[in-house]
Amino acid sequence: MGTAPKTAAPAAGRAATKKELPEHFKAYKHVWVFIEQERGQVHPVSWELMGAGRKLADKLKVDLAAVVIGPEGEATQSAAAESFCYGADLVYMVADHLLADYRNESYTKALTDVVNTYKPEILLLGATTLGRDLAGSVATTLLTGLTADCTELDVDADGSLAATRPTFGGSLLCTIYTLNYRPQMATVRPRVMPMPERVVRPVGRVVNHPLGLVEDDIVTKVLSFLPDRDSAKSNLAYADVVVAGGLGLGSPENFQLVRQLATVLGAEYGCSRPLVQKGWVTSDRQIGQTGKTIRPKLYIAAGISGAIQHRVGVEGADLIVAINTDRNAPIFDFAHMGIVTDAIRLLPALTAAFRARLSPHSRDRIAS
Amino acid sequence: MHIVVCIKQVPDSAQIRVHPVTNTIMRQGVPTIINPYDLFALEAALELRDQFGGEVTVLTMGPPSAEDSLRKALTFGADRAVLLTDRFFAGADTLATTYALATAIRKISTEFGAPDLVFTGKQTIDGDTAQVGPGIAKRLGLLQLTYVAKISALDLTARTIDAERRSEGGVQLLRTRLPCLVTMLEATNQIRRGAMADALRAARAPIVKWSAQDAGVEDISKCGLRGSPTIVKRVFAPVARSEKAELIEGGEQPAEALIDAILKRQPALETELAALARGY
Structure with a gap:
C-alpha cells in the first residue's frame, strides 16, 4: 500500500473494495464477443452471446465487436457478415489458413494479439470445449480475471461487469467482479442466454489483424478429425421438448419410463446429476450447471428434486412441469406446474395418454 | 518418465447444505473427497507409468487437512505426494491458483526431476471452471491437450504424444510435443483399487509439505486473495x-x-x- 494520504474515506459496500482502475487499463473500451467456428460452422452460443453483449454495450454506451478467427475463405467471411446481423458494430478478423483447425497455440496467439492491440473492456466466450480451452489460456496470458459459466451478465452503476454464476457445486449463486484488470472476461454456456433475433444488415467495418505465425511455429498438429455420428449426437440443448428423470425414479430400470415418454413426444431425454454420478445415464444427457442448459417449450421433470445446479440449467424453459412426491421439493419453487405424485406410476399413464392424443386420428381432429 | 498429477480436495457436493437464514455453506461435517474428475487424471497417469516406467507425483494446494486426499492418492499407487499449504494461498481465484501450482511444479522439477507430463482433471466439482489446467500450462510454457478422451500414443524418444481430444461435434486426434499438460475427460478409465502394499506404504509415507516460501514463491502478492483479479461480491440463494x-x-x-x-x-x-x- 502507498503512503499517500487518502483524500476521502471509502464509501460503504463495493466501493470500499474498489481501488482506482490502473491508468494503463483506462484505454480499454467496448464489449467483444469471440465468434466460435469449428469446421466452417459458427456455434450458436456465439450469437446468444452477441445478444447478451449488445445489452451490455448499450448500457455502457460503447460498441459491440465480434472477433472472428478462422481460415481464409467463405466460412470466415460469412461468420463476419452474420455477426452484423446479430448486432455487431464492427468485426475484428484474424483470417489465416493456419487457423483451419482449432489449436490452442494459434488461437491463443490470435485472440491475445487482437486484445492487446485494440483493448476491449469486456470479452465474452462460449463455455464450450473450444471456448474454455481458449479462455483459460488467454486470461492467463493477459493475467486478468475470468469468470466461468455465467448465468447472468450485467454492468453496475460504475460500469463494472457483474458476472453471476452458480457456486459451491451449484448450491448458491455468486456475483463476481474483475475490479482492477482488463479485459473482464467471462464464459457462458450454450443456451443460457436467449437467441437474439437475426436482423438482415449490411456488412460494416471489418478490421483485419494478421496472425503472424508460420506452420513451423505451431507445435501441435491435427492428425485427423472424427466427426460424431449423427445418431450419437444428442440435440438436448436445442430440443423443443425435453423429458428428464431424477433420483425419484428409484432404480436405473425405471429410467426407461422417461425415454418412453420422450419417444412419444418426439422429445429429447435427460437426467439430473445424481443419475450420472450413479452411472445410470451417460454424462451427455445431464441437465444442469455441469451438464447441458436447455430452453425447450416444454420441460417435464420426473422425480427431480430441483437443486440449484439443476435449476440454472432449465430456467429458460417456457413451461416446466414437475412431477414429485414431495410437495415441498425445491423444484416446485420454479416449476410452472407441479404434479404431486409418484413419477413411476404417472409416467406410463402420461405416455399412453399422449400417444392416444397425438395419434394420426386425433391429429386429423385438430386439423379440422 | 516423471508425471505430475494435480488434484484438489473438495467437499462432497451431494452433501452440501446451505444455511436457510444466512445463505452460507454449512461446512461442518461435510465429508471431503478427491475431486472425482481428478481420479481419471490420476488413473491415466498411473497407467502410463506402469507402461513406460517412472514416477507419479501428486500435488495439491489446500489446507493441512488436504493431506488426506494425498494419502488416498498414494493408496492408488502414486509414488510421491506434495502438499502446498500456506495461509497466503487462501482465497485464491483460478489465476492465483495457477501461479502457486506452477511455482510448485517448478520446484518439483528441480527437486525430483522435470515432469514429462502434467495431468489435471477436466474441472472440479466445487469450482467447475476448467480454467486451472490451461492456466498452469500457460504459466509453465507447456503445450496443452484438454478434454482428452484417450492417449493413443506416447513416444519418449521422439518426445511426442498423440491424444484424442473431445471437441464440439467430433474428436480431434492431436499430436504434440512433451512436456505437455493433459486434462482428462470423465469416464475415460476406472480408478484402480490400489494394491495392499500401496495402502500400507501410504499410511506411513512422508508427505512433502511446502509453504509458499518453501515452494519458491517470489512474489507473495500474486498468491491467494491478493493475487486474485476477481472478487466475489455477493453470494445468494436464487x-x-x-x-x-x-x-x-x-x-x-x-x-x-x-x-x-x-x-x-x-x-x-x-x-x-x-x-x-x-x-x-
Missing part, C-alpha cells in the same frame, strides 16, 4: 418464482386431465407436439 407453481394432486387425476392442464397453458404446443411426434 429466489422462488414470484408465481408459485400450480400444484395438482396427481393421484386423483386421470392422465388425460393432466395433459389438458399442460396444454391449456400453452395452446400452440399441441400442434407442435403432433408434428414432433410424427418425426418418430
